[in-house]
Structures are given as C-alpha cells and as structure tokens.
Amino acid sequence: MDKIHEIAGDGALVPRFDDGMVNMTELIRVMAESLVNEIMDAQADEACESGNQRNGYRERRLVTSVGTINLRIPKLRAGSYFPEDLIERYSRVDRAVIAAVSEMVTNGVSTRKVKRVAQSMGIDRMSASQVSRICSSLDESVADLRERDLSDVSYPYIWLDATYIKCRDAGRVQSTALVTAIGAGSGGYRRLLGLDAIDTESYDGWRAFLLSLRARGVDGVICVTSDAHEGLKRAIQEVFPGAAWQRCIVHLMRNAAGNAPTRQKRGAVLGILKAVFAERDPELVRELYQLAIEQIEGFCPKAAEVLEEAEADALAYLDFPYEHHVRLRTNNVQERANRELKRRSRVVQVFPSRKSLIRMMGAVFSEMDEDWAGRRWFNDDSIGRAVEGAKVNAPAPAYEGTAAEHAARIIALVVADNPIPGRKAA
Structure with a gap:
C-alpha cells in the first residue's frame, strides 16, 4: 500500500488533464494496477517460503471498467503460480470449450484427440465442482445475452444467417442449425440481437426466431440482409413488414x-x-x-x-x-462471426449436447458483442438519415x-x- 500512497501523494505522479484537473479515471486505473501487482508479489513470496524461488514475470493485459491494466504475474522456478482469486484463467470461450470437453469425457464419448486437448487445458486437474461453477457462470452470461431487452434503440439494419455444427441429441449425432441476428442500432453500433439452435432452417424455425426478437423490442427495421432462403424470406416479410430484403x-x-x-x-x-x-x-x-x-x-x-x-x-x-x-449488400459480418465460431468449436468436434453448443456459441458472441460496443460502425449523421428515410446522397x-x-x-x-x-x- 505504501507505493499507492506515494503515487497519490506525489503531485508529479498524479495524472492530470491539459487544464490541470486530476484525471480520476486514470488515477484509479494506476492505483488498481499497482495494488493487484503488489498482491501477486506478496502471494508469490508466500509460495516461496517453503524453499522455492522467483523466476521473473510474465506480462498480461486485463480490461477493467476503469481501463486496461498491465499485470506482472510472477513466475516460479518450480511449479507455477496463477492468481485465480484475482483474475480468471480462461476467457469465456475457453471456459465453454472446457465445459464441453469435460462433458464429453464424463459421458465416455471422448476420442484420444479430445483427451489430449483436455489435458493441455488442464481438465484432468479440474474437479466436477469447478466445471459446474464454470457452466453456471457461462449459462447465466449467455442467458443475459439471449434474453436482454432491446427496446432502448431502434435497429434499422439486421443481418441474418445460419451455420451448421454437429451435436449429439437424443442419442445420435446430427447437424444443428445455429441461427443468429446481428443488428446496427440507431446509435451506429453493432449488437448481437439473438442466437438459437434449431433443427432445420425452415420457415417455422426462422419465424419463431424473428418473433422472439420482436418480443424483446427489436423495431424500426428498414433493411434485412441474408442469403436467399425461401422460408427465411417469407418470415422476414411477415415479422418485419415494410422492411426491404437485401440478398447477399x-x-x-x-x-x-x-x-x-x-x-x-x-x-x-x-x-x-x-x-x-x-x-x-x-x-x-x-x-x-x-x-x-x-x-x-x-x-x-x-x-x-x-x-x-x-x-x-x-x-x-x-x-x-x-x-x-458496402456493408449492407453482403452478409460478411455474419460470415466472419461464423468463421470464428467454427474455429473455436473445432476442438470439440461433436458437441455432447445442445445446451453445451448454445453455451459455446453464446461465449463466442459475448466476446464479439463486447468488442463491438466500443467501436461505432456507422456515424450519427448517416445512420440518422437512414432512419429518417433520406435520399441516398451519393457523390x-x-x-x-x-x-x-x-x-x-x-x-x-x-x-x-x-x-x-x-x-x-x-
């Protein structure tokens, strides 16, 4: 704590704006970074009391509500140290993979390759209670993503797509359609509007999915971009009457x-x-x-x-x-998301249950959604003209x-x- 008092007490080290006012956000970030690194040093020193020795640091960045802090995680000569009480060892997606692979191992459907993946991720050292906690936290996060209210802004543009991934359901392996909706809101930001796993890309399946978006507040749609699927096209016309359909x-x-x-x-x-x-x-x-x-x-x-x-x-x-x-005429935003989903799910190969598949998909899109929230896709002027139905305004x-x-x-x-x-x- 002495170091933190020194930072707060020395006027030369207090971050300030150009007008001389103290930058409180940056000050809190610096203090948080210093505190976390001091705690890790103290824990590493305690781990060395039995005769072990320190062996430098490894750097890691952690995004927090006050900004990105730089962690200096101590390394030990024998064994390893990781501050699991301070930060999570894996990202949401990694934990979703762990949960799916663990379920496969538990159900006896794993292959030698999956076992090697499990061991490389530390699953052989993970207890059932740890896996249960992982699943519980992920399921809560994915549920929030799938059920959150979307009525805060209108969504003039929506991109729809489906990709197929193998999943074990009712005792047999089958391809399951993962349907997703990505929207650009009236504020100019992208957002995941919905995701689900359905049996087939039928009219009934798409209509139920789109109606769930309407029920959660999706409104003001003027253009929907997707591939040419008759069932999907018909569902779009019924659920979002008056919206144009852009064929990719x-x-x-x-x-x-x-x-x-x-x-x-x-x-x-x-x-x-x-x-x-x-x-x-x-x-x-x-x-x-x-x-x-x-x-x-x-x-x-x-x-x-x-x-x-x-x-x-x-x-x-x-x-x-x-x-x-350029962005309206293709479904590239969905294609990129699907490629990332396939890449991250390749480790699992065949998901042991539909629940684990949705958990994985939700984890991938949760991370994407957080990234999109910090980057405006359309500026205020252009998205405002779209909502108002203004002219094309081409040069x-x-x-x-x-x-x-x-x-x-x-x-x-x-x-x-x-x-x-x-x-x-x-």
Missing part, C-alpha cells in the same frame, strides 16, 4: 456462377458480376447489372435467369445512404458521359478479358 451479393454471384456448365464460363460470370459490384455510383450499378444479364444470357441462360429474378433484391442496398452500401460520378455510356465501356472491357466462344458481343 456474394452468395448471389456464387449461385449464378454455379449454373455455368464449364469452368471457363463460371469464371466469365464471376468476372462480369465483380465488375458490376466494383462500382459505387447507384445509377451506374443499375445500368451495369442490366448489361451483365444481357451478356451472360448469351452463353449461360440459366445464370442470366437467376440474376434477372434477383435484380430487385440484389440492388436493394442502392436505396439507402451511400455510406452504408457526383467521376466518369464522363451518361451512366449508360460508361456502363457499356466497362462491359466491353470485361467481355474482352473473358472471351467465351459464341457469346454475344458487347
């Missing part, structure tokens, strides 16, 4: 290219569509989309049919503020002539770079 252009491009009979023609379809969506001017994108359909129809009628049917939904993002176009085009003329020039260049015998000329 990445999935649309893959769907269109999938109808091409040869690799060369698939490459040509993708090359043309990439040129369309590389442009930002709304009028030019619309002109290019029409020309792309005409060109693709000449060598792949099925792909052209897919694009023609999807036009209104693929270009829905062009009706919203220009600053939001003046940089090309010469009309949008139709410039679109024709672009398509001609793209077609020349992707020659297909028998295709219509630009």
Whole structure:
C-alpha cells in the first residue's frame, strides 16, 4: 500500500488533464494496477517460503471498467503460480470449450484427440465442482445475452444467417442449425440481437426466431440482409413488414456462377458480376447489372435467369445512404462471426449436447458483442438519415458521359478479358 500512497501523494505522479484537473479515471486505473501487482508479489513470496524461488514475470493485459491494466504475474522456478482469486484463467470461450470437453469425457464419448486437448487445458486437474461453477457462470452470461431487452434503440439494419455444427441429441449425432441476428442500432453500433439452435432452417424455425426478437423490442427495421432462403424470406416479410430484403451479393454471384456448365464460363460470370459490384455510383450499378444479364444470357441462360429474378433484391442496398452500401449488400459480418465460431468449436468436434453448443456459441458472441460496443460502425449523421428515410446522397460520378455510356465501356472491357466462344458481343 505504501507505493499507492506515494503515487497519490506525489503531485508529479498524479495524472492530470491539459487544464490541470486530476484525471480520476486514470488515477484509479494506476492505483488498481499497482495494488493487484503488489498482491501477486506478496502471494508469490508466500509460495516461496517453503524453499522455492522467483523466476521473473510474465506480462498480461486485463480490461477493467476503469481501463486496461498491465499485470506482472510472477513466475516460479518450480511449479507455477496463477492468481485465480484475482483474475480468471480462461476467457469465456475457453471456459465453454472446457465445459464441453469435460462433458464429453464424463459421458465416455471422448476420442484420444479430445483427451489430449483436455489435458493441455488442464481438465484432468479440474474437479466436477469447478466445471459446474464454470457452466453456471457461462449459462447465466449467455442467458443475459439471449434474453436482454432491446427496446432502448431502434435497429434499422439486421443481418441474418445460419451455420451448421454437429451435436449429439437424443442419442445420435446430427447437424444443428445455429441461427443468429446481428443488428446496427440507431446509435451506429453493432449488437448481437439473438442466437438459437434449431433443427432445420425452415420457415417455422426462422419465424419463431424473428418473433422472439420482436418480443424483446427489436423495431424500426428498414433493411434485412441474408442469403436467399425461401422460408427465411417469407418470415422476414411477415415479422418485419415494410422492411426491404437485401440478398447477399456474394452468395448471389456464387449461385449464378454455379449454373455455368464449364469452368471457363463460371469464371466469365464471376468476372462480369465483380465488375458490376466494383462500382459505387447507384445509377451506374443499375445500368451495369442490366448489361451483365444481357451478356451472360448469351452463353449461360440459366445464370442470366437467376440474376434477372434477383435484380430487385440484389440492388436493394442502392436505396439507402451511400455510406452504408458496402456493408449492407453482403452478409460478411455474419460470415466472419461464423468463421470464428467454427474455429473455436473445432476442438470439440461433436458437441455432447445442445445446451453445451448454445453455451459455446453464446461465449463466442459475448466476446464479439463486447468488442463491438466500443467501436461505432456507422456515424450519427448517416445512420440518422437512414432512419429518417433520406435520399441516398451519393457523390457526383467521376466518369464522363451518361451512366449508360460508361456502363457499356466497362462491359466491353470485361467481355474482352473473358472471351467465351459464341457469346454475344458487347
């Protein structure tokens, strides 16, 4: 404690703002950092009373309500020291993995690989009561995430998706759909709106999930981005009437290219569509989309049919503020979240129960949600214009002539770079 009094008592060491006022938040952070490090030193010294010796420190950062503090965790020559009464050894996600693997080991369904993972994470030294405490704390945290009230702000934009992970249910292994909703609120921040595990991506499953979001206060939705799933699209129209549906252009491009009979023609379809969506001017994108359909129809009628049917939904993002176009037109925010979920769940391979799967998913999204809370995604002006239904407000085009003329020039260049015998000329 002497060191803390010294910091508080020496005016030169007290953090201050430029105007000379004491920065109380930084002062509390420095004092907390000093206190925690002194406690760890004292505990390490006590552990060495039986003849052990200190062997330096290892650094670790800890995020607290008063800022990030730098921990200097003492190392011992024999054995190890970790301040479990001060900080948690594992993140929420790590503890979710521990809980799932422990359940597998307990139920006798583990493999040799899972046992090695369990030992590397210290599960062989973890008692049933410790695992129970881990599960209890995680379940409470995930429940708060899934049930929290969302009526504090409106959510003009929502991104929906599902990913499949294997789970043991009713005595057999099956793929379970993990459905999630991520929203951008009227304050400009991203937020996890909901998550659940359902049997199939059916209309009934999606409708029940979306209705649960409405019941928790999700309102003011003007655009929903997702992949093309008829059951999901129908559920969106019923639960959020009046909201536009944006079909993810990445999935649309893959769907269109999938109808091409040869690799060369698939490459040509993708090359043309990439040129369309590389442009930002709304009028030019619309002109290019029409020309792309005409060109693709000449060598792949099925792909052209897919694009023609999807036009209104693929270009829905062009009706919203220009600053939001890049994020609205794809489901990338969901794809990144799903990749992280798959990466972190790969250790478990097959989850022993649906409850453990939801626990894991909730742990991953809890950490993401906390990260999103500190970073604004859309600024106040642009998100405000979206809520008010203001005009697109795109910058003046940089090309010469009309949008139709410039679109024709672009398509001609793209077609020349992707020659297909028998295709219509630009």
